[in-house]
Amino acid sequence: MREQKKQATREALSAAALRLALERGPDNVRVDDIAEAAGVSPRTYNNYFSSREQAIVAAVTGERGARVAAAVADRPADVGLAAAVIEAIVDQYTAPGEPGRDALLLITASPALREAFVDTTGAIEHPLTDAIAGRLGDTDPHTARVLAASVAAAVRLALGRWLQTTAASFTAGGLVVPSGSLPDLLRATLAPLAPALDAAEQQALRRRR
Amino acid sequence: MREQKKQATREALSAAALRLALERGPDNVRVDDIAEAAGVSPRTYNNYFSSREQAIVAAVTGERGARVAAAVADRPADVGLAAAVIEAIVDQYTAPGEPGRDALLLITASPALREAFVDTTGAIEHPLTDAIAGRLGDTDPHTARVLAASVAAAVRLALGRWLQTTAASFTAGGLVVPSGSLPDLLRATLAPLAPALDAAEQQALRRRR
DNA sequence: CAGAAAAAGTGCGTGCACGCAAGTTTGCGT
DNA sequence: ACGCAAACTTGCGTGCACGCACTTTTTCTG
Numbered sequence A, B: 001m002r003e004q005k006k007q008a009t010r011e012a013l014s015a016a017a018l019r020l021a022l023e024r025g026p027d028n029v030r031v032d033d034i035a036e037a038a039g040v041s042p043r044t045y046n047n048y049f050s051s052r053e054q055a056i057v058a059a060v061t062g063e064r065g066a067r068v069a070a071a072v073a074d075r076p077a078d079v080g081l082a083a084a085v086i087e088a089i090v091d092q093y094t095a096p097g098e099p100g101r102d103a104l105l106l107i108t109a110s111p112a113l114r115e116a117f118v119d120t121t122g123a124i125e126h127p128l129t130d131a132i133a134g135r136l137g138d139t140d141p142h143t144a145r146v147l148a149a150s151v152a153a154a155v156r157l158a159l160g161r162w163l164q165t166t167a168a169s170f171t172a173g174g175l176v177v178p179s180g181s182l183p184d185l186l187r188a189t190l191a192p193l194a195p196a197l198d199a200a201e202q203q204a205l206r207r208r209r
Numbered sequence C: 001c002a003g004a005a006a007a008a009g010t011g012c013g014t015g016c017a018c019g020c021a022a023g024t025t026t027g028c029g030t
Numbered sequence D: 001a002c003g004c005a006a007a008c009t010t011g012c013g014t015g016c017a018c019g020c021a022c023t024t025t026t027t028c029t030g
Helices: A002-024 A031-038 A042-048 A052-061 A064-074 A081-097 A101-109 A111-136 A141-171 A182-208 B002-024 B031-038 B042-048 B052-061 B064-074 B081-097 B101-109 B111-136 B141-171 B182-208
Strands: none
Touching: A002 A031, A002 A042, A002 A052, A002 A101, A031 A042, A031 A052, A052 A101, A052 A111, A064 A081, A064 A111, A081 A111, A081 A141, A081 A182, A101 A111, A101 A141, A111 A141, A111 A182, A141 A182, A141 B141, A141 B182, A182 B141, A182 B182, B002 B031, B002 B042, B002 B052, B002 B101, B031 B042, B031 B052, B052 B101, B052 B111, B064 B081, B064 B111, B081 B111, B081 B141, B081 B182, B101 B111, B101 B141, B111 B141, B111 B182, B141 B182
């Protein structure tokens, strides 16, 4: 029940942060406002988030880590590790595009928010490590960590490029082509890691018998 | 000449930061002290570094990015990409251990400094991208970026684990084995990425003819 | 060589992150 | 049901990062 309450205030805080940012623009939101809107003290806000940007972005990226991990775990056992990971990520990063269309617009508009959004990639690292370790049979958690970290790094790269090009296409007024959809960009960015993922899977199989 | 002066003040700042941190302990160093010791205004210090930890750590990690890139480029052309990258990194992360032995002790002692030190890994990403792209023949800069980011992420993991275990071995008073030397740890952490590096190299070769 | 343009340094003000030391709530054992 | 211990919240104080406007220095150009 303690956990429930913590999660509740966390969501209240990030929801308030996003709402206020949408209403007034990101630069006209003081920390005190967010805290007040969520019904906690400013100091408490700071126990949950260490920057306004983090709070705002968390409203969009909240449970991505857990969702990605679940998606990886749910792929059928007979598809390769690389395919499982890549498709799980593509799914999870494309599906939630709907809920906050204007939120994404807000994020792309502000460099600080863009950076915070891209940095949330680090949050998928630990859940993804567990998911990969599960598929590899828990023989070598070390390898799983490395692969998860690499995948996270690649996703960070893809998101960065995507935000960059979409932002550019705004300012350039359409002269710049959006450079491909996010799913395509993700697939292309993750492709070079596929050999490493599949090699690890083969080695795990070999080790198991 | 402009660049020279910038680099000079940058080094003056980080050197002063490290010296003061060693003299008084990291928590007894104010930003104003660093600025004064380097002969610039506090505001200027802030144009170079956005945290004390960054300034201190930069004294140790300064040119690592460029050195790693050069080391990768200097490996003979007939060794595989994976071997070239891994050995270059191992070299560059082991050689500079001598200059600041006490500096590393200082860093391991403070969590904030540990984090800053580990985060410097990101700085090798761009130089390493260029080095890898050079070896791949510049056909696909995108792949080079992904690989460099993954390598950087793996190095970050290795450094994190290394600092963690060495710090633990301090507090535990020797009960915990240092868990292997840094070179071994780096090799073990980078190993899972070797298939990806070599696969990219093969593909580059195939594309070239 | 003068004078403009660009770039780096500086002073100031604001909002913030975070340590610390209370106070308050929650959950558990008896 | 009671009370205690651990976890969470809060107020306060300090140092800091960073935007902005301005001065000083460096570089470029006619």
